[in-house]
Amino acid sequence: MIRPLSRTALILDIVGAVLLFVIFTPMSVVFYAPPVTGEPVAGAAVAAVVVAGLLMFGAVAIGRLSPGLALVGAWAGAIVQMLAGFGPLPIDLAILLVLYATSAWGSRRVLWWGLGSVIVGGVIAALYMVFVSGVAFGTGTGWELVTGGTLLLAASIMALGFAWVCGLLWRVVLRSRRTRAAQLQAEALAAEEQERVRIARDMHDIVAHSLAVVIAQADGARYASAVKPEMATEALGTIAQTARGALSDVRMLLTQLRHRQGDGPQPTLADLETLFAQVRQAGIEPRVTVDPMPPGEPPGAIQLAVYRILQEALTNAIRHGDGAVDVHLAWLPDRVDIQVRNTVAADAPPSAPGGHGLIGMRERAQLVGGSLHTERRGAQFVVQSSLPIGASQ
Structure with missing residues (x-):
């Protein structure tokens, strides 16, 4: 009431x-x-x-x-x-x-x-x-009384009904406003959720890769310290450099969470050599093949997707591989094909199908309209992805 x-x-x-x-x-x-x-x-x-x-x-x-x-x-x-x-x-x-x-x-x-x-x-x-x-209408009797009463009835219902209909129209306007407000709120929540998922994915890619490098270097330094102390010192330097880079990337992501002002600088193909260098410092020597080469400058979203997919695939190779990994990139006119193969260590546990890393790689590919598949082929773990690039810029 x-x-x-x-x-x-x-x-x-x-x-x-x-x-x-x-x-x-x-x-x-x-x-x-x-x-x-x-x-x-x-x-x-x-x-x-x-x-x-x-x-x-x-x-x-x-x-x-x-x-x-x-x-x-x-x-x-x-x-x-x-x-x-x-x-x-x-x-x-x-x-x-x-x-x-x-x-x-x-x-x-x-x-x-x-x-x-x-x-x-x-x-x-x-x-x-x-x-x-x-x-009264006319003489006030007979047909004139009926006609006049009918006119009064119509006029009364029309006057009262007009006010009721106007209110009904305003009710429709209010309902449409509420529906639109709810739609905008839902769209805003969806956009925020997508942003949180993107940042979480970036956080996982950065932290997981950096920690994998740090762990590999720390294990190597511990074993080398008794034989070659200088190798331990070099490993510690690599650990410090990797940790600083990861800390810088994490701070950038936290800044986006607080201020939401753009995406900030993102990795490109020019940063792949740095990524491969970090992997080498962790004791993995990737054999990289690029054939054919990029015909031009690929879109930024494709460059970021390629970098993140390779980063996660190489992180998995550091964690579960035995030191051998092959990377092949094929820059075709309409797409780029990625394949990463690494020999799985004998004592490595089977990969969880719902792991965050594999899910993140698939999401990276799907965001740019591509696809990604992972499978175990005997002693090797294979990551294959195809990303459409359209006309190169």
Whole structure:
């Protein structure tokens, strides 16, 4: 029965209803009250108009807060007006405003009660004006009475129905606004989720690769320290360099999380040599073949996808391989084909099909419209991907 309504809106409704009452009630008394012969009758007539006006404009004041109660108040005011013997008065404007409120802000039940009030109220108003108020057409008998009553019925229903239909149209507008707002919110949440997934994927690629290099270097330094201390020192330098690079990349991603100002610098094909160097420092010697070479400058998204796929594939080779890995890139006019093969160590556990690294590589390929497949072929683990590039720039 009671809708949530802000205090400001409620105050505005009350002030507006009071102003309408102050304007239209005196007009109803002065210009439309029937002539009376005695003071008591005149006083009763004024009191009836005032009471009807209070009920009707009181209903207007709570029209948005409680359309159902407002409809009851409007009916009560109309009944008081008819019992006092008045015909249509300026205060009846309140009835139109209440019908508008029932269809604009009322519940489904109140909405249909408002429509029923339009029909029933129109019929009662027409009958009242013909048989009580004495509205006559022509001689007031026979066909003229029927015709006049029909016209009054149509006019009453049209006047009341117009207010109800206007409220219904506003209800549709409000619903479309809410639907649009919900759609925009859903799109914003989806965009934020995609951004979180992208950053999480980047974080995994950066951290997993860097930690794999650091672990391999640390294991090598531990074994070499007893034989060649200088190799341990070199390994420690590589660890420090790799960790600094990873820390810089992580800070860049955290900055994007805080400020969301662009993607920042992303790896390109020019950074692949640095990636291969990091892999060599971890004890893996990748055999890289590029045939054919890129015919031009590939799109930035393709360069980033190639870098991240190779980064994750080489990280897996460091973790689970025995030191042999083959990388082949084929830059064709319409696509780039990637293949990474590494021999799996005998004691390496089987790759989990739902691992974050494999999922991340597939997502990288799918984001640019490509595909990626991984499989175990005997003692080798193979990563194959094909990324469409269109015309090179």
